[in-house]
Amino acid sequence: VNDLLSWPGLLALFAGGLYGAIFGSVPGLTATLAVALFIPIAFFLDPILALPAIISISAVAIYAGDVGSVIARIPGTPASAAYVEELHRLGRRRGASYGLGISALGSAVGGIIGTLLLIFGATTLASIARNFSSFEYFWIAVLGLTAGIFASSGSPIKAFISLLLGVLFSTVGVDPTLGYPRFDFKVPTLLGGLDYIVAMIGLFGFSEVLYSVYRRNVERHEQLPPSQGAALVQFYILPTLLMWRNKLLVLRSSLIGTFVGFLPGAGADIGAWVSTSFEKLIGKKDGESEDRVVLSGTSSNNAAVASAWIPALSLGLPGDTVTAIVLGVFLMKGITPGPLLFQNQIDLVWALFGAFIIANLILLPTFGFVTAKIASFVARIPFHLLLGVIAGLTVVGAYAINNNPFDVIIMVGMGFLAFVLRLGGFPLAQVVLGMVLGPILEQNFMVSAIKSRWNAAAFFDRPIAIGLMVATVLIVLIGIRVQATARQAMLAAEAASADGANQNLER
Amino acid sequence: MSGSRMTDLAFGVAVAGLGLWVWFFSRGFPTLRGGHPGPGLFPGILAWLMVFAGLALVWVALRSRTQAPSGFAIERAWLHVAEVLLISTLALAYPLLNRQLGFLPTASVLIFGVALVLRARWYVAALVAVAAAGLIYLGFTRLLGVPL
Numbered sequence A: 001v002n003d004l005l006s007w008p009g010l011l012a013l014f015a016g017g018l019y020g021a022i023f024g025s026v027p028g029l030t031a032t033l034a035v036a037l038f039i040p041i042a043f044f045l046d047p048i049l050a051l052p053a054i055i056s057i058s059a060v061a062i063y064a065g066d067v068g069s070v071i072a073r074i075p076g077t078p079a080s081a082a083y084v085e086e087l088h089r090l091g092r093r094r095g096a097s098y099g100l101g102i103s104a105l106g107s108a109v110g111g112i113i114g115t116l117l118l119i120f121g122a123t124t125l126a127s128i129a130r131n132f133s134s135f136e137y138f139w140i141a142v143l144g145l146t147a148g149i150f151a152s153s154g155s156p157i158k159a160f161i162s163l164l165l166g167v168l169f170s171t172v173g174v175d176p177t178l179g180y181p182r183f184d185f186k187v188p189t190l191l192g193g194l195d196y197i198v199a200m201i202g203l204f205g206f207s208e209v210l211y212s213v214y215r216r217n218v219e220r221h222e223q224l225p226p227s228q229g230a231a232l233v234q235f236y237i238l239p240t241l242l243m244w245r246n247k248l249l250v251l252r253s254s255l256i257g258t259f260v261g262f263l264p265g266a267g268a269d270i271g272a273w274v275s276t277s278f279e280k281l282i283g284k285k286d287g288e289s290e291d292r293v294v295l296s297g298t299s300s301n302n303a304a305v306a307s308a309w310i311p312a313l314s315l316g317l318p319g320d321t322v323t324a325i326v327l328g329v330f331l332m333k334g335i336t337p338g339p340l341l342f343q344n345q346i347d348l349v350w351a352l353f354g355a356f357i358i359a360n361l362i363l364l365p366t367f368g369f370v371t372a373k374i375a376s377f378v379a380r381i382p383f384h385l386l387l388g389v390i391a392g393l394t395v396v397g398a399y400a401i402n403n404n405p406f407d408v409i410i411m412v413g414m415g416f417l418a419f420v421l422r423l424g425g426f427p428l429a430q431v432v433l434g435m436v437l438g439p440i441l442e443q444n445f446m447v448s449a450i451k452s453r454w455n456a457a458a459f460f461d462r463p464i465a466i467g468l469m470v471a472t473v474l475i476v477l478i479g480i481r482v483q484a485t486a487r488q489a490m491l492a493a494e495a496a497s498a499d500g501a502n503q504n505l506e507r
Numbered sequence B: 001m002s003g004s005r006m007t008d009l010a011f012g013v014a015v016a017g018l019g020l021w022v023w024f025f026s027r028g029f030p031t032l033r034g035g036h037p038g039p040g041l042f043p044g045i046l047a048w049l050m051v052f053a054g055l056a057l058v059w060v061a062l063r064s065r066t067q068a069p070s071g072f073a074i075e076r077a078w079l080h081v082a083e084v085l086l087i088s089t090l091a092l093a094y095p096l097l098n099r100q101l102g103f104l105p106t107a108s109v110l111i112f113g114v115a116l117v118l119r120a121r122w123y124v125a126a127l128v129a130v131a132a133a134g135l136i137y138l139g140f141t142r143l144l145g146v147p148l
Helices: A005-025 A033-041 A049-074 A076-096 A096-129 A134-151 A156-170 A187-192 A196-215 A230-247 A247-262 A267-284 A289-307 A309-315 A321-332 A340-342 A346-378 A383-402 A406-425 A429-451 A456-461 A462-507 B003-027 B041-063 B076-102 B103-117 B122-143
Strands: none
Touching: A005 A033, A005 A049, A005 A156, A005 A340, A005 A346, A005 A462, A033 A196, A033 A321, A033 A383, A049 A076, A049 A096, A049 A289, A049 A346, A076 A096, A076 A267, A076 A289, A096 A230, A096 A247, A096 A267, A096 A309, A096 A346, A134 A156, A134 A383, A134 A429, A134 A456, A134 A462, A156 A406, A156 A429, A156 B041, A187 A289, A196 A230, A196 A321, A196 A383, A196 A406, A196 B076, A196 B103, A230 A247, A230 A346, A247 A267, A247 A289, A267 A289, A289 A309, A289 A346, A309 A321, A309 A340, A309 A346, A321 A429, A321 B003, A321 B122, A340 A346, A383 B076, A383 B103, A383 B122, A406 B076, A429 A456, A429 B041, A456 A462, B003 B041, B076 B103, B103 B122
16 A cells, blocks of 8 residues: 555556546547557566556546537547536536536445445455355356346347357467467467457457448547636536535445346446446436436446456456456466465555555546546547557557557457447347456366366265255346346337337327 | 357367367377287277267257257358467468567567457557557566566
């Protein structure tokens, strides 16, 4: 923690916050992209500086995603999409400072609640996981993959296919039992497997460039709407009073965000969708409805940013795409996440918790105000020029890590694959989840099978293993039920809109 | 048939085909002593799951009466596809050009190319390309001590 509070530590936090603010406020540039582009820099930094910087980047970028919503009705990050309409209308009605004030302070409170639960949840889970054997880790990987299928907001079949592709990529290189080379195509670099970090840069960085080129994502911002009254009052005082009046809403949304963020593969965006849908469904309909929906979404998504670190730190399972990249950073720094991290490198763990508290308590309220002010400047930079620079950074970053030309081929290949998958509506987070959980699944399955002399009953012997298996079955049942309900609701909505259209025609 | 359904059908067939290829490829992997499954077990399971998932996507696409909510139809934007391929080629050429020309000219060409493809004015694109390449160079070599 002393390292974190040193000048280099604070500089890493503040520079990360500024970088995250810029990325979040430009539509098309996501928190994941910001972290993916930061990897080559993180590679050469001390972990005590690199990891807090990533926390600062992701926390501020998720908030800054709301800037695009206010000024142009374009969510800067997917996590802001759930309440983009409400936030835009709020900004138009009461000024940008008020709308972004709710976002910043709601994000800060949600992030702090998520961090407190992260500290409690990660330490508890890590102490439970000390008793885990290969059987439990096998079931955890199955549970994580299953949750990843149903955590996707789109088609579960497509999420399943994305997962399978990720697991397939993880089988490249020597296998864990015999050391036999698989899918290496006689390329020596592939014997060690696909470089996870290079693949991440391609999946989230280069694919963004290709996708934007294809879709012509070159939107421009509008001017920020003028604030009503003193900006500081609009940004700090009025949103604080709103939060005080809606304490339970903030708490409920933060808890929802924490729970959703904890699930492997479900990130801040799904947390925001769930909590805003809940508020729209049961919330009061009055003059403050929009304010409450925004408050609900923004506190939920930043709580999810923190809670996604619970499985990442305690079990080595990614909660979202950012923590998937973080796990890659752990690996490249020689740090093994899981219970041993809490035994051997507890200082690092507390530094990370400290970084979350500083990011939410200090950076979000201060950077939030600064971001609102600089947003109009950032918005003037043409997106096509930014894309050129991003393309340059992804290629240079992928090459600089190992100075290996083959890494650029992998990066471009992964970027192109991610671009094609996005065109087909396939989620990318599940590819990453598969790449991370694939080796855990295979290694622990093979170890358990060989240990038990291929006796399948051994997988159902231990109480925690049975609990994890039951949880997996429950996720499948609940997931199918939720999907069926959502499909029925969609069909009913379509039928209602068709009826309405017919009635209009008859008139 | 809607474009989205066609896209899903194409993806379903491709995934099932990839699954069959993985199965065929992994059949040659060795087994453990005693004939127990070895390195081929996981790729084999993955292969059949891919075939199953690909066919499921085809089945859902054939049965769906409405346009799927996720994904969008791949438009016949051949010019855009050509631009995507051009940028990918520029990126792939980076290591080769970097060795021949050095970092600054190579990175500048790459950034300039992407900006031009996105219809930036050539002189603005050139200015930004040189400035960004210079900043990246300074950031990596001076701040991080990484040779480019």
